Amino acid sequence: MNITDNIAYVGVNDHDIDLFEGQYDVRKNGMSYNSYVVFGSEKVVVTDSVDARFVDEWLGSLEAALAGRTPDYLVVHHMEPDHSAGIATFMERYPQATVVASAMAFKMMAAYFGTDFAGRRVIVKEGSTLELGDRSLTFVGAPNVHWPEVMFSYVPEDKVLFSADGFGKFGALDVEDPEGWACEARRYYFGIVGKFGKNVQAVLKKAAGLDIEHICPLHGPVLSENLGYYLGLYNAWSSYEPEGEGVTIAYSSVYGHTRDAALALAEALEKRGQTVAVFDLARDDMAEAVESAFQYDRLVLASITYAGGIFPHMSTFIHTLAEHAYQRRTVALVESGTWAPMAAKVMRGELEGMKDIAVAENVVTVRGALDDASRAQIEALADELSK
Incomplete structure (x- = not known):
């Protein structure tokens, strides 16, 4: 050639x-x-x-x-x-x-x-x-x-x-x-x-x-x-500029309740006309999830509370974002935990070391399975992310 x-x-x-x-x-x-x-x-x-x-x-x-x-x-x-x-x-x-x-x-x-x-x-x-x-x-x-x-x-x-x-x-x-x-x-x-x-x-x-x-x-x-x-x-x-408008949702779930919340949020965002990409961090290619997080201007981190912290795949994902200088994005948090939800607090702490990250005001907390309270939080977060 x-x-x-x-x-x-x-x-x-x-x-x-x-x-x-x-x-x-x-x-x-x-x-x-x-x-x-x-x-x-x-x-x-x-x-x-x-x-x-x-x-x-x-x-x-x-x-x-x-x-x-x-x-x-x-x-x-x-x-x-x-x-x-x-x-x-x-x-x-x-x-x-x-x-x-x-x-x-x-x-x-x-x-x-x-x-x-x-x-x-x-x-x-x-x-x-x-x-x-x-x-x-x-x-x-x-x-x-x-x-x-x-x-x-x-x-x-x-x-x-x-x-x-x-x-x-x-x-x-x-x-x-x-x-x-x-x-x-x-x-x-x-x-x-x-x-x-x-x-x-x-x-x-x-x-x-x-x-x-x-x-x-x-x-x-x-x-x-x-x-x-x-x-x-x-x-x-x-220059770490978003390539386009859209929301990446990356989740880690054990029994499916965090997954349900992530998918419900994706559906709510799509109804509001948003471009959405969803990744199961345990099963999907994490490199594609990282790519998507940089491609779009908004990111949702959804994790089960695990041993008082966050699920290992979510920890690896956030660490990878930080290692690659993730910045200049809006990040929202979704957590689950039956008796002591801690994932949002831990993820927020991980984000503090990143440059120019705006954390969404609304947080979704799932205690066990989705209920009316957590579904209302999902709708509120979808509204915030769609402004």
Whole structure:
């Protein structure tokens, strides 16, 4: 696959993986590990490698794309093992090649491979340029997007930005995603990059000064049309702005009473014209619940009181939101407990450490099963959330 006349794709698709980074379910659509080749009139650059299980496949695709030419450089934008596992093998196969990366990336190479390739390396930083003849790569610092050593690079002659894990997406490239780019890109962003919004904002400002026609990430499709749409979403996500109006309801229930309250609230909100997404934190994909919480402007936390606190899945969910810098939202609380409901108090305490969180005035308390009193509280909360 050619990105431009001078840039080829040599990545691989992974349909064997079940959990990406040990936690994100990708069994449905798999994953891609992207690598590219930039052909200059004098020099050839290969960008990044792939996961260890696919190094041989990657090298075969690379050999075919080279068509007899020899690579001069391996540019490493990001050292995470799903992109760097082939570095040592590449350097052994192509002894004339030089590896190009940030200074911190070379420290990581020493940790992974027992060598930092002294004598065969070029250390680059913000503004460094790699000349290839009729083409060049200019490097853009992107620390903590999402590892500290990350660099982007830009080919001005082709108007191509290599964006490391930025603009990445779950899913193999040979699987058509009926939900489009944004859904799985959003889950990827908030699960993996979301904590580092300030860093993403910084690199977006740098990208705004570049004339870009193609964005080449390390996961997911090359973005070549309607770039304003993708950049706009990334700007909203990284500034923690809600993407749209809606209510995410995340609940943890044991015997079904908290679930009943959550579903009754969802129904009441929908009757008031609200967009609602409901998640059972014990059964649904928690990463999708996190994604939804960031997507919409309102969130409802509904938990049973458990051992004087909140149910473990709810605790994990709130901790995950905090870890990913959840902020600038309205949050409502629903609790249940037969003799001493405490969940709302505990959840409110957890929210105090988050930035710009407005807690809804109305709280729903279910003592045992839903009754007239708790149903009235649900209606009052639905009114408040629908204002």
